[in-house]
Amino acid sequence: MLKLPIGATERWLIFVILVMGAALGVLTHTFLTLPNLFDLLNASSVDIIFGVGLLVVLIAGGIDISFAVAASVVQYLTALTLQAMGGGDWALGILLAGAFGAALGCFNAFWIYQFRIVSIVVTIATYNLFFGLLMFFSGGVSLYDLPDWLTTRIPVVSIETTNGRAEITILVIVMILCVAATWTLLQRTSTGRQLYAMGDNVEGARRIGVSLGAMHYLAYGWLGLMAGIAGLMQAHYAEEVVPNALYGRELNVLAAVVLGGARLGGGRGSILGVVLGIILVGMTQNGLNLLGISPYAFKMIIGAIILVAITLSSEGVGKLIGSLRAPRTRRMAQ
Known part of the structure; x- marks a missing residue:
């Protein structure tokens, strides 16, 4: 019998999601309606694509906060290229978006690996670089003249209910494909094992022959690839390309991924944890909106999650826990 690899973190997230869903179902009249749940799934699909890409970087021991801005750049580059090529189709659009995104991801990897710069410093720089270039050359003007295939809503499942039509769109299908591809990379290839090894112990990975350079370019390039695809799907969802x-968005995704069990220090994380973390964060935002609570409350929750994650990933916490356990260990030894 097939057993799903569900760890303690994933079980806890499933429990919280069920409890929160039940509570929101009681407190609001619309949360548990099919149109709202399907809309939540569609809206979360872009973040899940971002999340599985970010997971690869976190597992490899890095961090990237520029991916959402990079996706905005990819949206513009892809839209302008498609216009120049006469419109194209879904295959060409995904190919272009993925290629542009991977190139931006490898740009980050170049500075991080070749010059041994801390990843957070590089991606803060490229975050501002990418966004500044985008706003400078676009003038902050949105693009509405997109190909028909990109702006046409494609429902995969469509159900008429008393609360309106409920639809699952192509965003969910693309998200599932991205999740499956990332799961295959991490769990079914030797490259995935090397990424985990590098994130867990860089020096140990180098000694057993892992190419650290290749792993850096793969991790950040994969996140760029996912970011490019997510950017294209966001343009499809919004039916326009808006610079900002x-x-x-990167902070919401980062909070959800670490909530799902990914360690900021590297070497740990699961696809299921990412999906559940993003669903929980999406439910929180959706629930607060339905309850009429200020959106600043959501920002506070995201900030608290990131702060706790950074605290738990720090060496100081490990030393503190060790110091608390030491007296007990000595007493047991006596």
Whole structure:
């Protein structure tokens, strides 16, 4: 019998999601309706694509906060290229978006690996670089003249209910494919094992022959690939390309991924944890909106999650826990 690899973190997230869903179902009249749940799934698909890409970087021991802005750049580059090529189709659009995104991801990897710069410093720099270039050359003007295939809503499942039509769109299908591809990379290839090894112990990975350079380019390039695809799907969802539409999205995704069990120090994390973490964060935001609570409350929750994650990933916490356990260990030895 097939057993799903569900750890303690994933079980806890499933429990919280069920409890929160039940509570929101009681407190609101619309949360548990099919249209709202399907809309939540569609809206979360872009973040899940971002999340599985970010997971690869976190597992490898790095961090990237520029991916959402990079996705905005990819949206513009892809839209302008498609216009120049006469419109194209889904295959060409995904190919272009993925290629542009991977190139931006490898740009980050170049500075991080070749010059041994801390990843957070590089991606803060490229975050501002990418966004500044985008706003400078676009003038902050949105693009509405997109190909028909990109702006046409494609429902995969469509159900008429008393609360309106409920639809699952192509975003969910693309998200599932991205999740499956990332799961295969991490769990079914030797490259995935090398990424985990590098994130867990860089020097140990180097000694057993892992190419650290290749792993850096793969991790950041994969996140760029996912970010490019996510950017294209966001343009499809919004039916327009807005320069700052994804600005600030990176913190929501980062909070959800670490909530799902990914360690900021590297070497740990699961695809299921990412999906559950993003669903929980999406439910929180959706629930607060339905309850009429200020969106600043959501920002506080995201900030608290990131702060706790950074605290738990720090060496100081490990030393503190060790110091608390030491007296007990000595007493047991006596």
